[in-house]
Amino acid sequence: MNFDFSEEQLLLRETVARWCAGRHGLDTAKRREARRHPGGFDRAAWRELAELGVLALPFAAEAGGLGGGPVEIFAVAEPLGAGLATEPFTESLVMAGTLLEAAGEGPGRAALARVIAGEAVPAAALGERAGRYNLHHVETRARADGGGWRLSGAKSAVWQGGAADLLVVSARVSGDARDAGGLGLFLVEADAAERRPWVAADGSLAAEVAFRDTPATFLECDATDALETALDRTWLAASAEMLGVASMLFEQTLAYVKTRVQFGQPIGRFQAIQHRMVDCYAALEQGRSMVCRAAAKGDTAAIAAARAYLAEAAIAIAHEAVQFHGGMGVTDELIIGHGLKRIQMLARLHGDQGVAAARYAEAA
The missing domain is CATH 1.20.140.10 (Butyryl-CoA Dehydrogenase, subunit A, domain 3)
Structure with a gap:
């Protein structure tokens, strides 16, 4: 197959590459300095990516994004990798942001707007110890509490969980741990959960997260999809x-x-x-x-x-x-x-x- 970036996609790719060269420059001293910031990266750099439109790129226009698709994600992620950027585009923005986008109008979109503006860093709290890499193995439970919800359970290896302001959490509304249905997605303010941060191999700040009757907001979407x-x-x-x-x-x-x-x-x-x-x-x-x-x-x-x-x-x-x-x-x-x-x-x-x-x- 023939594959060529369009003129706009090439410009996007080159813009990100130039930004990486100026901000990081494959400089190990700069990288160590960035990792010393709370959360493992410089929030000022995160806001710079927001100003460039990178944080809005993967999301649909109706969600406040720029409507980028798979090719645009490729055009951004490759130069970020080549520049060894410390900002969590892949594990934080793409994963958690996509879950927020799926929620449609309401709290999910409001949270996504904060992310796109560079005001908040999200993390996807999905994996559990017994589930290994199976994201549909969920033991964390959600129960209705008046007009809201409460979560109880634990999530393991939450990438950027130690840096996050918002957590998107999978929890079981009904059924057993490995049932195909009965899953829901919930939005939790990170400070409301119990977090035990740890430094991942690449220097980013992951976390083990526990929920003990933690208040949460239900995100209206098909969680499995x-x-x-x-x-x-x-x-x-x-x-x-x-x-x-x-x-x-x-x-x-x-x-x-x-x-x-x-x-x-x-x-x-x-x-x-x-x-x-x-x-x-x-x-x-x-x-x-x-x-x-x-x-x-x-x-x-x-x-x-x-x-x-x-x-x-x-x-x-x-x-x-x-x-x-x-x-x-x-x-x-x-x-x-x-x-x-x-x-x-x-x-x-x-x-x-x-x-x-x-x-x-x-x-x-």
Whole structure:
């Protein structure tokens, strides 16, 4: 298939790339400084993305967004990955924002407006320990309380949960833990829940979250459909971001093997190194092809296939980058180690390679 960005999509992609270069610049000192902010990233940078329209891009015009589709998500997520941005576009904006958008008019749209304006950071509190990566395994319970709702239960590995202002929570209104129906989505002010933050591999602030008769607002939508849509969008963004990180690591490593001298010559002249770099290039181009296809088709099968492939290929490229840089490759002094850690997190976001492959098998 032929895939080309439109003029507007190219401009969007280049705008995000320039912003990343100016704000982050693949500077490990800047990255460490950003991670020292409360929540693990600079809120000023989040507001800058809002001013650029990036936070409004994935959502429909009637929801206050700019009506971007899968290709626009690809056009934003890839340069964010290549720039190793600390702002949680994929795991926070795309996942939680899509769930808020599904709620239609009312509290969900009001919360989404705060997110689009850069005033709030949302997090999707979906996974539970016993459910592993199955987002439909939900033991957290919701009960009606007068005109509102109360939640009781716990959520595990809530990405950006330690930084969030708003939580979008899946809870069971009826039925047993693995029933197909009976799910609802609820909006909770993050400070109303009990949060135990922890630092993820990439330096972001995740959390374990507990609800003990916590007040919540019911979001009017089909929770099952909303979760499926949000997962597709998030996996597409994660695949594109991994592609961007892997591309950056490849370029950094290619430059390095041309200058690192061993036995009197650059290591890039050794045939074994050349073969391994060619393998990385081939994997990278295959990954790009699959993300292009996923963005163009926008269906579950294509997205799951890209996610399954990139979860393996991007990590393999990152491991080679670390190997070629030697012991320094895994330290915080080089951007290589930061890239590896970001890929490791994205490769397990709401499901690992095996989960993505199984989802592809079901959808194909």
